[in-house]
Amino acid sequence: MSQMSRPCQMMLLVNPQSGKGQALTLYNNHIQRMLNEAGIKHTLVITERQNHAREMVKEADLSQWDALVIMSGDGLLYEVINGLLERPDWEEAIRTPLGILPGGSGNALAASIHHYSGASPVTSEELLVSCGFLLCKGLVSHMDMVSVHLCSSPRLFSFLSLAWGFVADVDIESEKYRHFGAVRFTIGTLVRLASLRVYKGRLAYLPATRDHNSEEALRSNTMLCKDRVPPVTLPAVRDSSFHNSCHSNNSLKVRRVESTPSRSVTKALPGPHDSLLPPLDQPLPDDWVVVPEEDFVLMLAMYQSHLAEDLLAAPEATPDDGVIHLFYVRAGISPTALLRLFLAMEKGAHLTTNCQHLVYTKVRALRLEPYSPKGIITVDGEVVEYGPVQAAVHRGLSRLITG
Numbered sequence: 001m002s003q004m005s006r007p008c009q010m011m012l013l014v015n016p017q018s019g020k021g022q023a024l025t026l027y028n029n030h031i032q033r034m035l036n037e038a039g040i041k042h043t044l045v046i047t048e049r050q051n052h053a054r055e056m057v058k059e060a061d062l063s064q065w066d067a068l069v070i071m072s073g074d075g076l077l078y079e080v081i082n083g084l085l086e087r088p089d090w091e092e093a094i095r096t097p098l099g100i101l102p103g104g105s106g107n108a109l110a111a112s113i114h115h116y117s118g119a120s121p122v123t124s125e126e127l128l129v130s131c132g133f134l135l136c137k138g139l140v141s142h143m144d145m146v147s148v149h150l151c152s153s154p155r156l157f158s159f160l161s162l163a164w165g166f167v168a169d170v171d172i173e174s175e176k177y178r179h180f181g182a183v184r185f186t187i188g189t190l191v192r193l194a195s196l197r198v199y200k201g202r203l204a205y206l207p208a209t210r211d212h213n214s215e216e217a218l219r220s221n222t223m224l225c226k227d228r229v230p231p232v233t234l235p236a237v238r239d240s241s242f243h244n245s246c247h248s249n250n251s252l253k254v255r256r257v258e259s260t261p262s263r264s265v266t267k268a269l270p271g272p273h274d275s276l277l278p279p280l281d282q283p284l285p286d287d288w289v290v291v292p293e294e295d296f297v298l299m300l301a302m303y304q305s306h307l308a309e310d311l312l313a314a315p316e317a318t319p320d321d322g323v324i325h326l327f328y329v330r331a332g333i334s335p336t337a338l339l340r341l342f343l344a345m346e347k348g349a350h351l352t353t354n355c356q357h358l359v360y361t362k363v364r365a366l367r368l369e370p371y372s373p374k375g376i377i378t379v380d381g382e383v384v385e386y387g388p389v390q391a392a393v394h395r396g397l398s399r400l401i402t403g
């Protein structure tokens with residue numbers, strides 16, 4: 001992490017439909033003034049539909065922007081990251097500093113950034129103000145990316161989580177309650193606990209070893225690391241005068257492009273080579289561990305600390321630790337014990353509950369082959385193709401404004 005001068009030209013993408021549908025109001029009430037007072041020029045772009053942000057960043061002249069910031073839930077950042085990595089100049093594009101301001105109902109990355117700052121936990125508008133402050137401070141860190149391979153969909157990139165079973169079901173089934181904000185997860189958890197399911201499958205992983213942090217290990221996993229650079233220092237604000245280049249009523253009108261297919265059918269991405277992963281239909285190397293159980297209640301792979309604003313799922317995670325924090329819960333856990341786990345997770349205390357069914361390990365790659373014919377797999381909270389999936393971490397591939 002390094003001190004930088006403030007972002008001088010920031011593109012701020014706001015999804016007006018995110019969360020309770022108040023992102024624009026929150027921008028007008030809190031963020032616009034903060035950025036202006038910090039002397040940060042920004043251009044507001046109001047997203048109009050799904051994949052709008054993805055198309056925009058694929059086509060944008062990134063030399064004009066010192067940072068791309070999204071104000072929404074995590075779904076919009078997912079689009080931005082995958083748009084950047086779909087560009088022919090992806091190696092350069094993914095180094096554009098990214099920022100997030102919580103406007104959705106999950107806001108996991110925003111909560112993680114707040115957590116990394118060492119401040120006490122907050123939610124809702126307090127979290128927004130904290131993230132706005134950290135954005136104005138403008139420290140840039142490296143952030144891990146995880147490449148995700150699915151059976152018949154092209155590879156995609158994930159910055160937050162990969163989930164199967166209970167967590168994925170709750171996330172998706174609770175979307176109908178998103179206008180309640182973060183409470184949707186509590187409602188969803190209680191509903192799903194009432195009819196707890198067992199999911200069958202085979203889970204395997206490549207353990208993170210002590211030397212996994214070495215430069216050599218990094219180089220073997222990502223081509224980008226050939227020219228790995230020190231943390232980014234953004235250029236100084238060119239014009240120190242108080243200036244905001246765009247307001248909500250004169251938002252940049254973006255050119256419409258032909259609609260891109262949904263993420264499950266988009267064309268193959270460019271991006272870093274995955275040396276840790278054999279093809280999905282090939283056997284795994286000997287240094288992988290195969291989990292003996294085949295009956296699970298959930299599998300959750302986390303790369304940042306928070307699963308939601310109030311769920312500290314991976315307390316040890318840092319933005320660029322180069323590991324996937326893998327959790328799984330074996331079948332046989334009672335609904336009460338599972339509820340206790342999630343209640344403890346609010347304070348990150350689930351790992352100290354001595355729950356015999358919970359397993360936590362740090363890995364560099366994983367493969368899941370679900371046997372249950374139906375189910376939900378999510379990447380960063382969004383549904384992806386159900387079926388065999390594998391993933392590998394690319395340490396510090398992107399840049400994140402963490403304050």
Ligand SMILES: Nc1ncnc2c1ncn2[C@@H]1O[C@H](COP(=O)(O)OP(=O)(O)OP(=O)(O)O)[C@@H](O)[C@H]1O
Binds near residue numbers: 019020079106108381
């Ligand atoms: N104007 C819009 N109308 C409808 N959907 C949009 C619009 N702008 C963006 N989207 C899409 O909305 C989806 C959800 O966005 P996002 O995840 O950021 O918010 P959310 O679902 O409210 O947040 P959370 O995931 O925290 O619940 C994204 O896939 C994005 O492409």
